[in-house]
Amino acid sequence: MVEVRGVDLPDLFSSCVLALFSLLVDRRTVREAEVRSAEIAGDTAEEQLFFLLREAFLLFAAHGYLARNAHVTILGKQVTLTVRGELLDTSRHPVHREIKAVTAHAMAVEKSPDGFLARFLVDV
């Protein structure tokens, strides 16, 4: 189970995206060579987070892209993700583990004393 904290929802969501990529590689090895973006929509914060992480994961799984940094904006139900990173180079980016998918199991977005807390699980 991955647990992430943020001061507000955009900060929380961008930290979740980076936590996801940190499960894959040491992000310090990733250069900010290329910008990519994605948009999702969800009715609840958990739904937004689920679809956001799914989309972020597909950047890697389908396109071989790794994120070094991430920025999220939220406007109502719409969430926009902008990431800076580069394509996977196995000689420089040893991948820690194979992730099958981001799951909705026990996914939670909650208020905390310092802002927000999220939990999510990936299938490995």
Place this chain on the structure above:
Amino acid sequence: MQFKGVEIRKLSETMWEIPREGGMRVPGLIFASEAMMGDILRDEAVRQVMNVGHLPGILKYSIGMPDIHWGYGFPIGGVAAMDAREGVVSPGGVGYDINCGVRLLRSDLTVDALRPKLRELVAALHREVPSGVGSTGFVRLTAREEEKVLTEGSRWAASRGFASAEDVAFTESGGRLPGADPDAVSAVAKKRGRNQLGTLGSGNHFLEIDEVAEVFDDAAARAFGLFPGQATVLIHSGSRGLGYQVCDDYLVTMADYMRKNRIDLPDRQLACAHIHSPEGKQYLSALAAAGNYAFTNRQLLAHQARETFLRFLGMGPNDLGMRLVYDCGHNNAKFEEHEVDGEKRRVLVHRKGATRCFPAESEDIPGAYRHVGQPVLIPGDMGNASYVLAGSPEAMRLSFGSTCHGAGRRMSRTQARNSVRGKSIVQEMERRGVIVASASHKTLAEEIPEAYKDVSEVVGVVHDAGIASRVAKLRPVAVVKG
């Protein structure tokens, strides 16, 4: 015995019933010894067996095998059969790795004859068989060829010279699940899978050289082409990123379906759709396509392994005698005919971490095995044993022709990694007589033998329950992992 206030009824030394309560449409049935039930009752898998019992159209029992442990929605080691007209299909009842399964190849060699060259042979297999995250297969697929793989399965491999007619015949379902529709598979799923065909993967996937350590049933072993001391190859892999994405895509589709149709279940990970709904039919078509990809994947891995053996040993195929014993999946949903309340009925059997095990005389198994039953391949952990079993008539009566699929985890991956900090797993495995070649120390740590239940105990339960009988025990002598 009790599970959170629910009285578990002992039906026999190997069968335990969870009575219907609340919204359960059928009772639960767990195959386990009394000793195993202690551990099982501490796992949320029992709750999951009960939750599965709520699914519309479920028949007889929500079943758990002795290797049962917690999964998403359905437990791993779970079996649920649905009425084909009224019931639902659930991607969680199959798993992310659609048609993950095991393939056993036999040879005319003994392990003793291989031993002087074993280390170099393992190194060659590790080089030639793509494994680990980011690995790509030796076949470059166009989009069109990939679609043929999805519809034709092992037959595609045969058309390209990567499979013999015997390979196809001795794969479950002839290596091709009917009803596959590539259009039901998303472009993203196809993209994930395109370069991965013929790769092992990582995690608990492996290619092993095993020795036939013990034969329990001479007639069945002879039928399967097995003898004591023999060198065999055991391969565990599945549908790779394509299958994972199909499951992921349809979990979202079915969550929508459940909202629109107001299907209320105790766990949203049991997302499902009626079999005959457009969503249900599309998933089943995509499932068949991903299943065919998995059969083809294991066929290409076997082809690579065979070619490596032949080249390294400088032998001809007739001398090596490396032929397929069987290939069976353990994550699937298949339409089958089973007896329910005294009548033959068409049902959809979900097996998630459970293996089909059809008995002798079944028309769905190769003719050469119809006098002994379907081979069932049960991989254990990398240090101890795997088993070859044969299907039995009792399985058709008790478990919709199903049995266990492996040892089942008893430690989480984190616990396993923490338990071996600072130790050399490769050296420890060599002390046990197993040569290990792996790209990832982290993966190896997560797959240590202690992380798994005792497969001999698991197999003992299914044997004693009469749902599958022991034929041979295999001992690993070399393991290739991603």
